[in-house]
Amino acid sequence: MSLSKSVTGSLLSAPTVLYMAVFFIVPSLILFAYSFWSAASYQVVPDFVLKNYLGSLTSPLFWKVTFNAISIGLWTATITLILAIPVAYYLVYVARSQTILYLILLTWFSSYLVRIYAWRTLLGTNGVLNTVLLQLGIIDHPVGAFLFSSFAVTITLVHIYLPFCILLVVASLSEIKRDLIDAARDLGTSSIGAFCKVIAPNAANGLIGAFMLTFILVAGDYVTPQMLGGSSGQTTGLLIADQFRKTGNWPLGAAQAFLMFLVSLAIYFALLTAGRMSGLVVHRPRKKKEA
Amino acid sequence: MKAPTPIIEIRDGKKSFGSFVALENINLTIHEGEILTLLGPSGCGKTTLMRLIAGFEGLTSGTLRVSGEDVAAVPPERRPVNMVFQRYALFPHLDVFENVAFGLKVKGLAKSEITERVKRMLHIVQLESLANRYIDELSGGQCQRVALARALVNEPKVLLLDEPLAALDLKIRQHMLAEMKRIHAETGATFIYVTHDQDEAMILSDRVVLMEKGRIVQIDRPEDMYARPKSLFAAKFLGETNLFETAVADSGAQGTVAKTASGIGFLSRNGAGHKAGDKVVVSIRPESFSFANNDEGSSQKTQGQVEDVVFIGSRSFYTVRLDDQAKIRIQVQRNGRVKPPEPGSRATIYWDADNVVMLPQA
Ligand SMILES: Nc1ncnc2c1ncn2[C@@H]1O[C@H](COP(=O)(O)OP(=O)(O)O)[C@@H](O)[C@H]1O
Numbered sequence: 001m002s003l004s005k006s007v008t009g010s011l012l013s014a015p016t017v018l019y020m021a022v023f024f025i026v027p028s029l030i031l032f033a034y035s036f037w038s039a040a041s042y043q044v045v046p047d048f049v050l051k052n053y054l055g056s057l058t059s060p061l062f063w064k065v066t067f068n069a070i071s072i073g074l075w076t077a078t079i080t081l082i083l084a085i086p087v088a089y090y091l092v093y094v095a096r097s098q099t100i101l102y103l104i105l106l107t108w109f110s111s112y113l114v115r116i117y118a119w120r121t122l123l124g125t126n127g128v129l130n131t132v133l134l135q136l137g138i139i140d141h142p143v144g145a146f147l148f149s150s151f152a153v154t155i156t157l158v159h160i161y162l163p164f165c166i167l168l169v170v171a172s173l174s175e176i177k178r179d180l181i182d183a184a185r186d187l188g189t190s191s192i193g194a195f196c197k198v199i200a201p202n203a204a205n206g207l208i209g210a211f212m213l214t215f216i217l218v219a220g221d222y223v224t225p226q227m228l229g230g231s232s233g234q235t236t237g238l239l240i241a242d243q244f245r246k247t248g249n250w251p252l253g254a255a256q257a258f259l260m261f262l263v264s265l266a267i268y269f270a271l272l273t274a275g276r277m278s279g280l281v282v283h284r285p286r287k288k289k290e291a
Numbered sequence: 292m293k294a295p296t297p298i299i300e301i302r303d304g305k306k307s308f309g310s311f312v313a314l315e316n317i318n319l320t321i322h323e324g325e326i327l328t329l330l331g332p333s334g335c336g337k338t339t340l341m342r343l344i345a346g347f348e349g350l351t352s353g354t355l356r357v358s359g360e361d362v363a364a365v366p367p368e369r370r371p372v373n374m375v376f377q378r379y380a381l382f383p384h385l386d387v388f389e390n391v392a393f394g395l396k397v398k399g400l401a402k403s404e405i406t407e408r409v410k411r412m413l414h415i416v417q418l419e420s421l422a423n424r425y426i427d428e429l430s431g432g433q434c435q436r437v438a439l440a441r442a443l444v445n446e447p448k449v450l451l452l453d454e455p456l457a458a459l460d461l462k463i464r465q466h467m468l469a470e471m472k473r474i475h476a477e478t479g480a481t482f483i484y485v486t487h488d489q490d491e492a493m494i495l496s497d498r499v500v501l502m503e504k505g506r507i508v509q510i511d512r513p514e515d516m517y518a519r520p521k522s523l524f525a526a527k528f529l530g531e532t533n534l535f536e537t538a539v540a541d542s543g544a545q546g547t548v549a550k551t552a553s554g555i556g557f558l559s560r561n562g563a564g565h566k567a568g569d570k571v572v573v574s575i576r577p578e579s580f581s582f583a584n585n586d587e588g589s590s591q592k593t594q595g596q597v598e599d600v601v602f603i604g605s606r607s608f609y610t611v612r613l614d615d616q617a618k619i620r621i622q623v624q625r626n627g628r629v630k631p632p633e634p635g636s637r638a639t640i641y642w643d644a645d646n647v648v649m650l651p652q653a
């Protein structure tokens with residue numbers, strides 16, 4: 001006896017669906033409910049108020065840190081993607097070897113915190129960067145602003161998320177055959193032209209995906225901003241974390257988390273629309289195949 | 292007939308990938324307007340030779356000229372050559388029209404001219420009605436025609452076709468072969484056609500370049516290569532043949548005589564260059580044997596037992612066991628005059644000295 005396709009499909013996906021339901025969807029719904037509750041002296045009180053949302057939306061601090069998070073997120077994702085594309089191109093179309101990819105992923109085996117501390121040493125007043133600039137006579141006293149700034153956060157996040165982004169870009173380029181580059185060149189484009197006219201449009205969805213995933217991870221990261229961002233580098237992630245950890249205002253934290261989610265969604269659609277309008281992302285209305 | 296103009300010339304071409312030699316001793320002149328096929332088993336270097344001509348690879352040593360110009364430093368986008376890829380390599384993000392228009396757009400032609408030329412090309416390959424389809428909405432044969440149109444619309448001097456029909460089934464393949472000949476006549480371009488299928492090579496080409504393990508083993512018109520293969524490999528690769536291990540007994544004005552160990556003698560008029568005592572392999576095509584003595588003067592004969600007959604329409608294939616136990620295949624065209632032997636009966640088999648080919652042992 002053989003199971004029908006749909007039954008087999010349900011059985012195979014059941015564990016994941018169940019896991020996601022229990023550990024993601026349900027907690028998200030609880031959090032969503034919380035966002036309408038109110039908090040009183042470290043207690044969460046069932047309620048239906050909009051003040052968590054309205055309060056955040058009218059708070060200059062919220063907008064300041066959100067702007068910070070988005071700006072760090074966009075910068076990091078942009079730089080990461082720009083750095084990842086040539087590497088991924090090389091890995092997929094030139095080297096065609098898995099070894100280098102594994103070497104890149106090896107950097108993940110070092111602890112996240114160790115890497116943050118490494119950047120603290122590099123960027124600090126007695127750090128490598130300041131020492132080199134002093135020696136070269138470019139500056140005459142150590143620059144404190146390297147550390148505890150958006151710059152420090154961005155540089156560290158690029159370092160942390162680059163391997164991840166490379167992996168995503170490699171995955172999206174791997175689906176595009178090398179033949180297409182040859183065909184484009186055969187028809188008169190240079191190799192850069194072939195990338196722009198053939199590889200990029202076909203990989204566009206994957207590239208936007210890589211950009212967005214990096215953006216979301218970076219914009220929500222609250223450890224790096226906390227350790228390297230200083231007071232000017234605070235982000236929404238940190239603000240939200242503080243609502244849960246320090247202030248104990250879970251409803252406010254929940255509301256801010258959902259606002260951040262909406263902002264990310266808005267940025268995704270803005271990006272997709274921009275891509276489509278520029279013609280980089282091809283939107284294909286799928287026609288029915290005739291029998 | 293005027294002397295053919297060379298369009299591509301390769302001299303002492305060699306291509307290595309690391310320590311692996313993919314092509315060696317390549318000397319080849321391709322003439323303007325001809326259909327030349329590169330024929331050989333998979334892995335013999337056909338695609339590599341194409342990619343060298345297209346400019347995707349460079350020769351390790353030797354020279355490659357296109358229209359007299361050494362193109363070693365010319366990138367693929369500036370060669371007057373277009374390629375139809377083995378797996379088509381059509382652009383999935385573009386529809387049929389845009390795929391075909393790609394090369395013209397890159398060249399920066401006026402929109403009206405692009406439209407006109409693409410339309411004309413789609414008409415030639417009979418795809419006008421599918422102009423707005425995407426690639427994944429096409430059948431294999433349609434993809435093949437889009438690939439052809441996308442290359443031809445650029446009016447290349449040389450069109451490279453890498454096993455363009457390999458992915459199609461037999462019926463469409465035969466139709467596409469005829470199509471290809473028509474398009475060749477219509478455009479006048481030089482076609483370099485890669486295939487591992489001998490029938491395609493026979494039907495299509497003016498000349499066949501037979502390759503084996505990275506080397507060219509024979510260049511000839513298809514009928515000559517079939518009738519007078521220069522090596523055992525060529526004899527076996529093109530069509531079916533019967534082979535006999537022999538030693539040359541005598542070589543003279545009449546021709547060369549070779550005998551098998553069991554004493555069957557073959558007189559050949561294609562055996563010049565072999566001297567008495569040489570070990571040679573005699574090759575005779577199934578259709579060169581006959582159960583009837585057609586030409587009293589030159590026919591040779593031997594005897595055997597008919598073991599099996601297979602009828603294929605107008606032709607029959609006989610398996611005959613000779614008296615020395617060697618089995619041979621004989622192809623007979625059906626006609627009313629001669630009554631062919633029955634299975635199990637004894638038969639006399641005749642052949643002509645013109646059809647006996649003597650080949651050096653491999
Ligand atoms: N880029 C390459 N690197 C290493 N070896 C290659 C490369 N391209 C082709 N080869 C080798 O060269 C030989 C000839 O390949 P190819 O030209 O594709 O053969 P064909 O098209 O006749 O089947 C094969 O053994 C193949 O593995």
Ligand SMILES: [Mg+2]
Pocket residue numbers: 337338339377453454
């Ligand atoms: Mg090939």
